[in-house]
Amino acid sequence: MKNQFSLEDKCYVLSGATGALGGSISDYLVENGAKVVLLGRSPEKLKKKKEQLERIAEGNTITYLVDLMDEDSLKELKQKIVSEVGAIHGLINLAGGNVPEATLKPGQSIFDIRFKDTQSAIDLNLYGTVLPTLVLGEIMAKQGHGSIVNISSMAAKQSITRVLGYSIAKTGIEMFTKWMALELGSKFSDKIRVNAIAPGFFIGNQNRKVLINEDGSYTERSQKILAGTPMGRFGDASELNGTVHFLLSDASSFVTGAIFDVDGGFNSFSGV
Numbered sequence: 272m273k274n275q276f277s278l279e280d281k282c283y284v285l286s287g288a289t290g291a292l293g294g295s296i297s298d299y300l301v302e303n304g305a306k307v308v309l310l311g312r313s314p315e316k317l318k319k320k321k322e323q324l325e326r327i328a329e330g331n332t333i334t335y336l337v338d339l340m341d342e343d344s345l346k347e348l349k350q351k352i353v354s355e356v357g358a359i360h361g362l363i364n365l366a367g368g369n370v371p372e373a374t375l376k377p378g379q380s381i382f383d384i385r386f387k388d389t390q391s392a393i394d395l396n397l398y399g400t401v402l403p404t405l406v407l408g409e410i411m412a413k414q415g416h417g418s419i420v421n422i423s424s425m426a427a428k429q430s431i432t433r434v435l436g437y438s439i440a441k442t443g444i445e446m447f448t449k450w451m452a453l454e455l456g457s458k459f460s461d462k463i464r465v466n467a468i469a470p471g472f473f474i475g476n477q478n479r480k481v482l483i484n485e486d487g488s489y490t491e492r493s494q495k496i497l498a499g500t501p502m503g504r505f506g507d508a509s510e511l512n513g514t515v516h517f518l519l520s521d522a523s524s525f526v527t528g529a530i531f532d533v534d535g536g537f538n539s540f541s542g543v
């Protein structure tokens with residue numbers, strides 16, 4: 272039987288591709304023979320990432336500058352992908368993260384939240400996945416195949432202090448994942464699948480300041496997270512690769528609408 276995990280010559284589109292998790296997943300995909308289409312907002316970051324990936328495998332990386340919150344530029348992007356790239360085998364929606372203005376400061380309460388900040392966290396973390404999936408998902412619906420992977424969070428599983436907008440958005444991501452799995456699988460093809468990964472805690476740019484003090488020690492918040500994580504440590508970005516690989520490849524051909532925790536046990540632990 273052919274290796275069901277092969278990513279050779281497959282082409283995957285990634286949003287948030289220059290971020291902590293997206294950058295690491297891009298490396299892994301290119302190292303394993305896939306082509307990647309990286310979406311980002313910063314020309315400098317995209318150029319740097321492409322140069323780094325070209326050193327791993329020449330000619331396997333295409334980059335596009337796009338604001339994922341802008342429907343018109345996403346539609347233009349769709350046309351470019353169809354004419355310049357051709358078939359795509361999957362989309363990983365990685366853009367997102369905490370929005371500092373929407374994060375309650377210690378000592379603040381729910382009544383200190385400014386609605387527009389919470390709304391901007393929801394826009395990025397929910398519609399920043401919904402919109403690209405609706406526009407680019409149509410390419411996969413027309414082709415009749417593709418694997419979409421969304422990124423949820425532990426904030427969709429348990430209430431996590433300070434991040435209301437983020438939590439509402441990630442909860443929405445989980446239902447959107449199930450809903451798209453139903454819609455695409457039942458009306459287009461059983462070869463189009465939509466799943467999500469709910470990462471536990473990984474240190475990245477967007478959360479470094481709330482997790483690590485200036486002197487390098489863990490903040491009080493970090494210590495609480497680690498006490499609630501049976502493995503007692505943060506994840507390393509590379510530890511998402513296995514689940515991403517499984518979901519993108521034919522090895523998961525009967526898996527759709529599922530959410531996979533990659534969290535060192537955080538979601539399974541009562542904390543007691």
Ligand SMILES: NC(=O)c1ccc[n+]([C@@H]2O[C@H](COP(=O)([O-])OP(=O)(O)OC[C@H]3O[C@@H](n4cnc5c(N)ncnc54)[C@H](O)[C@@H]3O)[C@@H](O)[C@H]2O)c1
Nearest residue numbers: 287289290291292338339366367368424470472473475477
């Ligand atoms: N790091 C963690 O511990 C963790 C845990 C759970 C979930 N997540 C989720 O994983 C995903 C990636 O997180 P990360 O840690 O790599 O974050 P990151 O901040 O390092 O990367 C996010 C990327 O998204 C891009 N982006 C944001 N808004 C955009 C827009 N409008 N258009 C185009 N690009 C845009 C940013 O430029 C950045 O490159 C996010 O959805 C985050 O919520 C992260």
